[in-house]
Amino acid sequence: MHPHLTFHVTPKLPERLEPLRQIVMNIWWSWEPEARGLFREINPELWHRVNHSPIRMLQLASQDRLVELSRDPDYLHRLDTTFRRFKTYLDRPDTYFKKRAADSPLNGPIAYFSAEFGFHESIPIYSGGLGILSGDHCKAASDLDLPFIGVTLLYRHGYFKQQINSDGWQEARELDQNFHQLPVEEVTINGKPLIIHVPMIHRNVAVKVWKMAVGRVTLYLLDTDVPENPHEDREITAQLYGGNKETRIQQEIILGMGGVRMFDALNIEPEVYHMNEGHSAFLSLERIRRRMASHNLSFRAALQVVAASNVFTTHTPVPAGNDAFSPNMMRHYFAGYCADSGISFDDFYTFGQATVHPDPDFSMTILALRTSRHANGVSALHGEVSREMWQNVWAGVPSSEVPISSVTNGVHTKTWLAPEFSRLFTKYLGDDWEDHITDTEFWGRVTNIPAEKLWSTHQHLKSRLVDFARERVRKQRKRNGETPDELRKVSKMLDRDILTIGFARRFATYKRATLLFSDEERLFKLLNHTERPVQFIFAGKAHPADDGGKAFIQKVIEFTRREGFCHRIAFIEDYDAYIGRRLYQGVDLWLNNPLRPLEASGTSGMKLPPNGGINLSVLDGWWCEAYNKKNGWAIGEEITDGDPTFQNHVDAASLYHLLESQIVPLYYTKPDGNLPLAWIQVMQESMKTVTPMYNTERMVTEYNERFYERAAKARSIFTPNDCAAAAALADWKNEIRRNWEQIRIDHVDVAVTDPLDVPVGDPVTVEARVHFGEVNPDHVSVEAYYGESDEHNIISPTIQPLERVEGPDQTGCLTYRGQIIPSDSGAFGLSVRVVPTSPHLVQAHELRRITWSH
Numbered sequence: 001m002h003p004h005l006t007f008h009v010t011p012k013l014p015e016r017l018e019p020l021r022q023i024v025m026n027i028w029w030s031w032e033p034e035a036r037g038l039f040r041e042i043n044p045e046l047w048h049r050v051n052h053s054p055i056r057m058l059q060l061a062s063q064d065r066l067v068e069l070s071r072d073p074d075y076l077h078r079l080d081t082t083f084r085r086f087k088t089y090l091d092r093p094d095t096y097f098k099k100r101a102a103d104s105p106l107n108g109p110i111a112y113f114s115a116e117f118g119f120h121e122s123i124p125i126y127s128g129g130l131g132i133l134s135g136d137h138c139k140a141a142s143d144l145d146l147p148f149i150g151v152t153l154l155y156r157h158g159y160f161k162q163q164i165n166s167d168g169w170q171e172a173r174e175l176d177q178n179f180h181q182l183p184v185e186e187v188t189i190n191g192k193p194l195i196i197h198v199p200m201i202h203r204n205v206a207v208k209v210w211k212m213a214v215g216r217v218t219l220y221l222l223d224t225d226v227p228e229n230p231h232e233d234r235e236i237t238a239q240l241y242g243g244n245k246e247t248r249i250q251q252e253i254i255l256g257m258g259g260v261r262m263f264d265a266l267n268i269e270p271e272v273y274h275m276n277e278g279h280s281a282f283l284s285l286e287r288i289r290r291r292m293a294s295h296n297l298s299f300r301a302a303l304q305v306v307a308a309s310n311v312f313t314t315h316t317p318v319p320a321g322n323d324a325f326s327p328n329m330m331r332h333y334f335a336g337y338c339a340d341s342g343i344s345f346d347d348f349y350t351f352g353q354a355t356v357h358p359d360p361d362f363s364m365t366i367l368a369l370r371t372s373r374h375a376n377g378v379s380a381l382h383g384e385v386s387r388e389m390w391q392n393v394w395a396g397v398p399s400s401e402v403p404i405s406s407v408t409n410g411v412h413t414k415t416w417l418a419p420e421f422s423r424l425f426t427k428y429l430g431d432d433w434e435d436h437i438t439d440t441e442f443w444g445r446v447t448n449i450p451a452e453k454l455w456s457t458h459q460h461l462k463s464r465l466v467d468f469a470r471e472r473v474r475k476q477r478k479r480n481g482e483t484p485d486e487l488r489k490v491s492k493m494l495d496r497d498i499l500t501i502g503f504a505r506r507f508a509t510y511k512r513a514t515l516l517f518s519d520e521e522r523l524f525k526l527l528n529h530t531e532r533p534v535q536f537i538f539a540g541k542a543h544p545a546d547d548g549g550k551a552f553i554q555k556v557i558e559f560t561r562r563e564g565f566c567h568r569i570a571f572i573e574d575y576d577a578y579i580g581r582r583l584y585q586g587v588d589l590w591l592n593n594p595l596r597p598l599e600a601s602g603t604s605g606m607k608l609p610p611n612g613g614i615n616l617s618v619l620d621g622w623w624c625e626a627y628n629k630k631n632g633w634a635i636g637e638e639i640t641d642g643d644p645t646f647q648n649h650v651d652a653a654s655l656y657h658l659l660e661s662q663i664v665p666l667y668y669t670k671p672d673g674n675l676p677l678a679w680i681q682v683m684q685e686s687m688k689t690v691t692p693m694y695n696t697e698r699m700v701t702e703y704n705e706r707f708y709e710r711a712a713k714a715r716s717i718f719t720p721n722d723c724a725a726a727a728a729l730a731d732w733k734n735e736i737r738r739n740w741e742q743i744r745i746d747h748v749d750v751a752v753t754d755p756l757d758v759p760v761g762d763p764v765t766v767e768a769r770v771h772f773g774e775v776n777p778d779h780v781s782v783e784a785y786y787g788e789s790d791e792h793n794i795i796s797p798t799i800q801p802l803e804r805v806e807g808p809d810q811t812g813c814l815t816y817r818g819q820i821i822p823s824d825s826g827a828f829g830l831s832v833r834v835v836p837t838s839p840h841l842v843q844a845h846e847l848r849r850i851t852w853s854h
């Protein structure tokens, strides 16, 4: 008989287990394996079914089992210990920030905006690397105890679940989440749920605010699925990176502008805003609007305060990762904003465009760059690539001076570390190893871990991975209706004694997941060598709109079925943080072969070394700076902007060659018949060099000291006396811009007798005559720009201000003079340039005006 009604009966938590309820609602548990263990123990089978969600465990556990645990002294002891550690973590008095607070210019919080946050597999509001980075950033901000608040959207359907059908084609399944099954709570004010309203064209969209506790940090999540909204508005926050351009611009308005409004409603005034990728860049517009209203400022005066306290991180040189909207769409959504803000639409539109060769569309990356005085890429190489890529935003400024620096990404070590390795560190490095996570000298001690212990721990984790991969593949094939015979083959696939290489990432085509398959015969030999075989485990999702990426998945799947390959190649569907952990902790070697220089940083490879894994990677992103010739392997050449076909060819050849001639032999050489000693040395070198550098504690400390604190300081210069300094700076900039075109460098003279024979080290006098028109010469700097040169460029230039010596003459020209010293022999180039200067500029080139002698 079908029930008339169904409802869910939740268990009553026995009094003695109350601490579990507090632990559940703070995702501190996502990096504390002991805390997760308390929930797993309630019912290990259920634990897997609910994707390791502690909150679901408390909702679904049987009453009897909870009562039983509440009388189990051993369980209670562990519960109490874990709860005490949780409290100690929250109240710790000697954190980085508490020790620093007295000297730090930060008084208010840092507001960190990101479209996705990856904390744990049971909280599916992330799609890939960007989200995982935001999550790890947040966790480290909590560890360091920074005044830090995250802002994102709460997606009803999250990111899709991947299923591979029997044709090897990726299918996307939508989740439908009940937010009461996530560790989030409604934000209330005076007992009522907080709803804010975000103006959008001719209506106001209602947005509900949720919060989540991440250690000491709070994350706010915005949700438009509220009854007072019409259906289409309820759908705005339905899907992460779903829908069309229209959905995307609406999401970005809710995230950026809604986020700022939310702070207002909560009476919180962030001191610094950090945009993690351009999705949230509309926050600048809302901040400007508010500052104009509260201090009676012009758009550009308000911009000075806002930009001084904005930090922007760009994450990819790939065009699809840089959002842009058409002029019509922008007019549709922002004509009203422009009218309210007293700025013409055309003027407004330039904030999303380059100065020279502008694209017709409005770029969110450019908006973020134009409205932040602190910007960075995510590895040294990506910083360089970004300076070139966005150079046209700063017309005339050499790429080396484009104000985008870099902070190399990191990972939150404890989140990704196998508890087994954590125990090894405790035993052989000291139980305070977590306090030394960025201490390179400390990590030099990894050789204290006996080689056989390191190896056996690693092998244990590899066995677990092999079991896990088989189980997942069996499930997937069963769903696709494969015969029992086919299913039986799964238990013959993979082997823990074989060199195991992992490859898991988004199947964006530039990541070249199929590079390994470019020479099938060579691959076949590698896989099927009688004494020294190799095996591969793949995972990864393609964006639902990316058929190129899906075709790559299909190709991998095809090999997982092909005779001669199928026992050594596995694909695990629905890559998420959990599959990630199994892989990072279990494989011997991590393969990364993107088309250089398109991988801005990459972070998955950083998760391996603390777990004893090694990297085999193209010299792109973070690996370009981490590789030291002893801690892993580098694929191919350092080619930038090459022909992709040629690059594929070079990199594939190098990949096979490295495997055949170095990697495989090293792995299988066991001088004592037992341990691969030389391989273990590479493991140690990898652990020692990567762990202390490529973690989020180092990364967030850098963000704090190089950006957040500077941004807070810059802001504090502009805010006193109703932002008088900001208004003055805006007026000054307007005047300089109005008259700038009048500046001309009339004449440059170099006092050398023979330009073909200038002795190295001899000072050379440079003289320039500059016509200023109405520009006040006190407001500029006239500079010699010189150095070693090729036909087109001055390479690694020196910049030296010249001194005003004469003038103005009858024609209004002033003469400037200075001495330069050519420090090396060879072709030498010199230019003279004029740039505006003021002590109130936060960046040297923020006016984006520069005049060169030609």
Ligand SMILES: *Cc1c(COP(=O)(O)O)cnc(C)c1O
Pocket (backbone or CB within 6 Å): 127, 128, 129, 130, 132, 504, 505, 506, 575, 576, 577, 578, 580, 581, 601, 602, 603, 604, 605, 607
């Ligand atoms: C670390 C991680 C990523 C990012 O890895 P990349 O190397 O940047 O591709 C993506 N997805 C998951 C689940 C991760 O854990």
